Amino acid sequence: MFQRNMGGRRLPAVGASSEPQGGHMKRRAFLRAGLTGAGVAGIAAAPLAAPLAGATTARGLDTLFNPRRPGRDYNGPVRLSSNENPLGIAPSARQAIIDGLDEANRYPGATGELVREALVARLGVKPGQLFFGSGSTEILRIASAAWAAPGGRLIYAEPTYEDVPRYSQPFAYDHVTVPLTSDYAHDIDRMREEVAKSSAPSVIYFCNPNNPTGTLTATGPIMDWIRDEGEQHLFLVDEAYFELADDPGYETFVPLIERHPNLIVARTFSKVYAMAGIRLGYGIAHEATVQRVLPFATRNAPNHVAGVAAVASLADDEFFAKSVKTNDEAKAIMYDALAQLDIEVLPSHTNFVMHRIKGELATYNERMFEAGFNVGRPFPPMTDWSRLSMGLPSDMEKLAEVMTDFRKKDWI
Amino acid sequence: MFQRNMGGRRLPAVGASSEPQGGHMKRRAFLRAGLTGAGVAGIAAAPLAAPLAGATTARGLDTLFNPRRPGRDYNGPVRLSSNENPLGIAPSARQAIIDGLDEANRYPGATGELVREALVARLGVKPGQLFFGSGSTEILRIASAAWAAPGGRLIYAEPTYEDVPRYSQPFAYDHVTVPLTSDYAHDIDRMREEVAKSSAPSVIYFCNPNNPTGTLTATGPIMDWIRDEGEQHLFLVDEAYFELADDPGYETFVPLIERHPNLIVARTFSKVYAMAGIRLGYGIAHEATVQRVLPFATRNAPNHVAGVAAVASLADDEFFAKSVKTNDEAKAIMYDALAQLDIEVLPSHTNFVMHRIKGELATYNERMFEAGFNVGRPFPPMTDWSRLSMGLPSDMEKLAEVMTDFRKKDWI
Numbered sequence: 074m075f076q077r078n079m080g081g082r083r084l085p086a087v088g089a090s091s092e093p094q095g096g097h098m099k100r101r102a103f104l105r106a107g108l109t110g111a112g113v114a115g116i117a118a119a120p121l122a123a124p125l126a127g128a129t130t131a132r133g134l135d136t137l138f139n140p141r142r143p144g145r146d147y148n149g150p151v152r153l154s155s156n157e158n159p160l161g162i163a164p165s166a167r168q169a170i171i172d173g174l175d176e177a178n179r180y181p182g183a184t185g186e187l188v189r190e191a192l193v194a195r196l197g198v199k200p201g202q203l204f205f206g207s208g209s210t211e212i213l214r215i216a217s218a219a220w221a222a223p224g225g226r227l228i229y230a231e232p233t234y235e236d237v238p239r240y241s242q243p244f245a246y247d248h249v250t251v252p253l254t255s256d257y258a259h260d261i262d263r264m265r266e267e268v269a270k271s272s273a274p275s276v277i278y279f280c281n282p283n284n285p286t287g288t289l290t291a292t293g294p295i296m297d298w299i300r301d302e303g304e305q306h307l308f309l310v311d312e313a314y315f316e317l318a319d320d321p322g323y324e325t326f327v328p329l330i331e332r333h334p335n336l337i338v339a340r341t342f343s344k345v346y347a348m349a350g351i352r353l354g355y356g357i358a359h360e361a362t363v364q365r366v367l368p369f370a371t372r373n374a375p376n377h378v379a380g381v382a383a384v385a386s387l388a389d390d391e392f393f394a395k396s397v398k399t400n401d402e403a404k405a406i407m408y409d410a411l412a413q414l415d416i417e418v419l420p421s422h423t424n425f426v427m428h429r430i431k432g433e434l435a436t437y438n439e440r441m442f443e444a445g446f447n448v449g450r451p452f453p454p455m456t457d458w459s460r461l462s463m464g465l466p467s468d469m470e471k472l473a474e475v476m477t478d479f480r481k482k483d484w485i
Numbered sequence: 486m487f488q489r490n491m492g493g494r495r496l497p498a499v500g501a502s503s504e505p506q507g508g509h510m511k512r513r514a515f516l517r518a519g520l521t522g523a524g525v526a527g528i529a530a531a532p533l534a535a536p537l538a539g540a541t542t543a544r545g546l547d548t549l550f551n552p553r554r555p556g557r558d559y560n561g562p563v564r565l566s567s568n569e570n571p572l573g574i575a576p577s578a579r580q581a582i583i584d585g586l587d588e589a590n591r592y593p594g595a596t597g598e599l600v601r602e603a604l605v606a607r608l609g610v611k612p613g614q615l616f617f618g619s620g621s622t623e624i625l626r627i628a629s630a631a632w633a634a635p636g637g638r639l640i641y642a643e644p645t646y647e648d649v650p651r652y653s654q655p656f657a658y659d660h661v662t663v664p665l666t667s668d669y670a671h672d673i674d675r676m677r678e679e680v681a682k683s684s685a686p687s688v689i690y691f692c693n694p695n696n697p698t699g700t701l702t703a704t705g706p707i708m709d710w711i712r713d714e715g716e717q718h719l720f721l722v723d724e725a726y727f728e729l730a731d732d733p734g735y736e737t738f739v740p741l742i743e744r745h746p747n748l749i750v751a752r753t754f755s756k757v758y759a760m761a762g763i764r765l766g767y768g769i770a771h772e773a774t775v776q777r778v779l780p781f782a783t784r785n786a787p788n789h790v791a792g793v794a795a796v797a798s799l800a801d802d803e804f805f806a807k808s809v810k811t812n813d814e815a816k817a818i819m820y821d822a823l824a825q826l827d828i829e830v831l832p833s834h835t836n837f838v839m840h841r842i843k844g845e846l847a848t849y850n851e852r853m854f855e856a857g858f859n860v861g862r863p864f865p866p867m868t869d870w871s872r873l874s875m876g877l878p879s880d881m882e883k884l885a886e887v888m889t890d891f892r893k894k895d896w897i
Contacts, residue, residue, distance in 0.1 A: 152591065161590045170790075171583060178573045178759035179564065207619045207764075211783040218630065218781075219655070236784065243631070243780045347590035350789030352619075368655045369630075371623040371783065372648065377762030378582075378790045 150447040153462040153472070156284070156425050158347035160399060160465075162382060163392035166348070169385035170378050177377055184380030191387045192355065196327060201360040204367060205374040209313050209341035209354030210236050216337050216356070217241040217276065219366040220307045224273030230259050232452040234284040234311060241276070252454075257288040257419050265298060268306055280311040282318050285452040285460040287421030291322040296329060304335045312338055316345035316393070317400060318422035327357050334359035337366070342379070344424060345396050346386040353379035400424045403463040410473035414480055425462045427455070431485055434459065440484055444475045562859040565874040565884070568696070568837050570759035572811060572877075574794060575804035578760070581797035582790050589789055596792030603799045604767065608739060613772040616779060617786040621725055621753035621766030622648050628749050628768070629653040629688065631778040632719045636685030642671050644864045646696040646723060653688070664866075669700040669831055677710060680718055692723040694730050697864040697872040699833030703734040711738075711745055720748045728757035728805070729812060730834035739769050746771035749778070754791070756836060757808050758798040765791035812836045815875040822885035826892055837874045839867070843897055846871065852896055856887045 152159075162170075173184075185205060193200050206212045213236045217227075221244035229237060231250040238248060251263045259279055268275055282289050299308050310326045326338050338357040343349040353375045356366070375383065386392065404421060411418045411428050418428040430437045434449070434456050441448045446468075449459040463469065479485040564571075574582075585596075597617060605612050618624045625648045629639075633656035641649060643662040650660060663675045671691055680687055694701050711720050722738045738750050750769040755761040765787045768778070787795065798804065816833060823830045823840055830840040842849045846861070846868050853860045858880075861871040875881065891897040 155592050157592065158590050161587055167586050170586065174579050174582065175573055177762040178570050179762050180567050180569065180755075181762045181764070184762070207783050207788065208785055210785060214783050239784075240780070343592075350589040350591050350593045350596070352593070352785060352788040368652070371619050371626050372651075373620055373622060373764060376619065376764040376788060376791070379788070 150442055150445050151464050151468050151472075152447050153464050153468070154447045154449060155349070156344065156423070156462045157349050158344060158396060158400075158424065159463070159468065160347055160392075160396060162347045162351070163386050163389045165385040165389040165392065166346070166382035169381040173377060173381035179377070181373055181375065181377035181380055184377045184384075185375050188353075188355075188375055188380050188383045191384050195387055196357065198327065198330070198357055199360065201363055202330060202357055204356045204358070204363050204370060206354045206356065206370065207352040207374055207376070208343060208349075209311065209339040209356075211371065211374070212337070212339040212354050212356040213237050213309070213311065214240040215366050215369045216307065216309050216339075217244065217246075218369040220274055220276050221245060222274045224271060226267065226271050226273070226275040227278065228264055228267050228275060229278040230264075230280070230283065232285055232455055233278065234280045234313075237276070237278045237309065237311075246276070247271075253283070253286065253288070257283070257286045259283070259290040259295070261290070261294050261298060268302070272305065274305045274307065276307045276309055278309045278311070280313070281323075282314045282422040284313070284423065285425070285455070286419050286427050287314075287423040287425055287460075288419050289318060289320055289323050289422050292324045292326070293322070296324075296326070299326075299329060299333055299336060302335075304333075306335060308333070308336045310336065310338045313341045314344055314423040315340060317397065317424055320422060323422070330357055330359050330362075334362045337362060342383050342386065345393060346383070347396065348379065348382055348386070351379045351382055352376065353383050399465065400463050402466045403469045406466055406469040406473060407461070407463070410469070410476060414476060414485065416476075416485065425460055427458050427460050430457055430459045431483075437484070440479065441475070444478075446472055446475065562854050562857050563876050563880050563884075564859050565876050565880070566859045566861060567761070568756065568835070568874045569761050570756060570808060570812075570836065571875070571880065572759055572804075572808060574759045574763070575798050575801045577797040577801040577804065578758070578794035581793040585789060585793035591789070593785055593787065593789035593792055596789045596796075597787050600765075600767075600787060600792050600795045603796050607799055608769065610739065610742070610769055611772065613775055614742060614769055616768045616770070616775050616782060618766045618768065618782065619764040619786055619788070620755060620761075621723065621751040621768075623783065623786070624749070624751040624766050624768040625649050625721070625723065626652040627778050627781045628719065628721050628751075629656065629658075630781040632686055632688050633657060634686045636683060638679065638683050638685070638687040639690065640676055640679050640687060641690040642676075642692070642695065644697055644867055645690065646692045646725075649688070649690045649721065649723075658688070659683075665695070665698065665700075669695070669698045670702040671695070671707070673702070673706050673710060680714070684717065686717045686719065688719045688721055690721045690723065692725070693735075694726045694834040696725070696835065697837070697867070698831050698839050699835040699837055699872075700831050701730060701732055701735050701834050704736045704738070705734070708736075708738070708741060711741060711748060714747075716745075716747045718747060720745070721751070722748065723751045725751065725753045726756055726835040727752060729809065729836055732834060735834070742769055742771050742774075746774045749774060754795050754798065757805060758795070759808065760791065760794060760798070763791045763794055764788065765795050811877065812875050814878045815881045818878055818881040818885060819873070819875070822881070822888060826888060826897070828888075828897065837872055839870050839872050842869055842871045843895075849896070852891065853887070856890075858884055858887065 189200050189203055192203055206215060217237055217240040223245050225246050226249050227241050227246040228249045228251065231252050249267045251260050251267060254260045264277060268277060279295060312325060315325060326336060330336050336358065339354060341354040404426060407426055408418065416428050418426055434451055437459060438449060448461050452460060476485055601612055601615055604615055618627060629649055629652040635657050637658050638661050639650065639653050639658040640661045640663065643664050661679045663672050663679060666672045676689060680689060691707060724737060727737060738748060742748050742750065748770065751766060753766040816838060819838055820830065828840050830838055846863055849871060850861060860873050864872060888897055
């Protein structure tokens with residue numbers, strides 16, 4: 074009944090295949106289409122830098138470029154728009170990736186266990202209190218999906234990071250936005266009032282320090298609230314910028330997970346470890362909560378490359394210190410420049426600062442782009458502010474000159 | 486009101502921090518914990534190969550090893566259990582990854598657009614007809630989540646790939662399994678009958694070629710069904726092994742997406758392109774369907790490393806041909822060996838074969854493990870069969886010897 078020598082018998086068939094039909098083809102034709110070569114295939118055969126040079130005319134593709142890279146002739150704007158770390162990944166992470174490429178054909182489960190071990194040692198949590206995602210954005214997605222329930226409210230600050238509202242869109246959440254206080258902190262009292270309006274399982278999202286403002290909310294009152302509140306509501310605390318914040322009123326929420334299964338803390342390797350392109354985030358929660366959310370997670374996270382880079386990065390104290398110091402230096406330069414220009418700025422505990430602008434944000438952004446800097450995007454209702462990610466200190470010095478020039482033109 | 490020189494004022498605080506509290510700490514203490522060094526941090530500072538050598542005693546961690554790698558002293562079993570490509574990633578992909586590491590600190594949106602362009606040229610689809618995931622497993626997750634509806638049925642073969650049933654678990658699906666036919670094909674007639682029992686939006690999952698059996702279902706009758714069926718039901722067609730299949734009765738479903746918004750085709754770079762650890766899959770569907778499912782996708786896919794590797798791989802016809810040829814050779818060796826031993830085997834159109842065993846599967850797997858090969862796992866109800874992934878041809882020759890020896894012992 075079964076064809077026992079299928080493999081052998083099929084070999085002579087390699088050359089025989091049908092013609093491509095309407096752009097869709099079987100395997101052999103699929104291969105041949107590559108050989109005869111549509112444009113992209115030919116472009117892609119060259120080293121990576123070459124095809125991308127051709128793509129720089131498209132503003133959307135500039136994300137791929139780090140213009141400070143030596144030997145690169147790219148003259149596009151400096152990317153100060155996505156809170157990326159301008160240093161690039163740690164040299165130790167780079168070497169770990171290269172060393173690990175021989176295993177990149179294998180599913181990454183074992184690599185993930187090494188990351189788990191490293192985080193368990195670093196954070197003092199149990200192995201079952203961690204789950205992984207493709208960036209912390211996936212941790213936010215997973216939580217949004219897992220807590221969705223009829224009548225549930227999603228309560229978050231305005232403005233704050235957009236991913237949780239975005240991911241919750243397909244579900245039956247009532248969205249409730251609560252403006253930041255006059256100090257640009259989360260308005261805990263008003264958020265508590267909103268939660269009290271419904272007993273259905275709600276999600277309360279805190280991004281702390283907050284994106285896009287960079288400001289801190291004192292953690293004590295939120296922790297008090299969590300201790301008081303019933304367990305039906307989820308507290309989703311986004312600590313993406315945790316490693317960059319340092320203030321007496323700021324604490325991580327991780328110690329609370331043991332007693333509060335209605336708490337998920339999200340972290341990322343994108344910021345201090347500069348791995349935004351490599352995608353690794355993790356959630357920290359009670360073991361029961363991890364079990365509850367895992368069915369909503371995508372399997373095989375982290376990817377192998379992210380895993381080996383993370384293990385190396387977590388052990389690389391030198392890079393960590395350099396990353397924090399470089400960011401602090403860049404911010405000091407920018408704060409000084411803004412002070413000299415008497416431009417209002419929020420106290421930042423992150424790798425970006427939010428400062429006032431004059432006139433239309435779109436006009437400001439366009440002028441900055443022409444001056445060589447890609448900054449911000451609109452964060453309603455704060456449309457007369459610009460969110461500015463920190464580049465290298467040398468970038469900030471150049472930007473300070475541009476701002477001084479803008480002032481002369483009355484543009485800022 | 487605002488602290489204007491925050492960045493500068495914070496710099497002197499670097500040395501000052503509180504003690505770790507119960508394993509949880511602020512940034513500075515977080516750093517110091519690494520310096521004083523829990524075990525894992527110390528281990529991880531060494532090159533990747535070193536810590537992993539220590540991990541080989543744990544059977545679960547063997548996934549990370551490719552024992553055929555020259556100069557590696559690892560003596561664990563050959564991985565023939567997860568349908569991975571034993572060649573490792575394409576040399577062109579390896580180089581593209583290394584060249585692209587300078588941009589790994591940037592969010593990967595631009596890289597993703599390059600992959601999209603390459604696939605548009607290769608597949609003849611429109612840019613808006615593609616969406617990406619962390620492996621094709623995320624495409625299956627996205628579809629399962631997006632189509633969930635009260636009363637909906639999830640209809641799939643038994644046995645088939647487990648991810649769709651797994652991802653649909655949190656949702657209100659009634660799971661309906663339909664045994665494969667006596668030819669190990671999907672039983673289209675019975676699946677149609679099951680769909681007809683409910684008008685609620687159901688999902689019909691086809692893995693074709695099917696995993697774990699490796700067998701094909703003729704595509705014509707399924708296409709006829711899609712053309713007949715109402716649009717409320719989703720046809721989710723998993724073409725993970727598409728590039729390895731070559732049979733007159735087999736066609737891709739991609740040409741149908743234009744007229745059938747209730748169809749999603751899932752593909753992956755894990756198999757023919759050996760990128761299982763790097764995580765890149767894509768879905769192909771009508772533009773309206775892509776818009777419908779995107780809210781369930783994780784943002785920032787593909788990751789940058791997967792993106793540059795994919796662009797290079799799609800242009801690398803030499804690797805594609807080698808990958809297919811190596812797999813075909815390995816299968817020919819295995820089919821010959823199984824024929825000589827008169828062991829029943831299913832006709833495989835993939836990079837694995839399913840063959841009969843004698844006695845308990847657990848015992849067989851343990852004996853194979855001791856003989857140096859990690860094979861299969863249970864796929865109920867086919868528990869007297871073993872799913873065997875293809876390694877290199879040389880692996881298959883050694884495995885054939887082991888099987889001959891097993892026969893002498895009456896173990897197979």
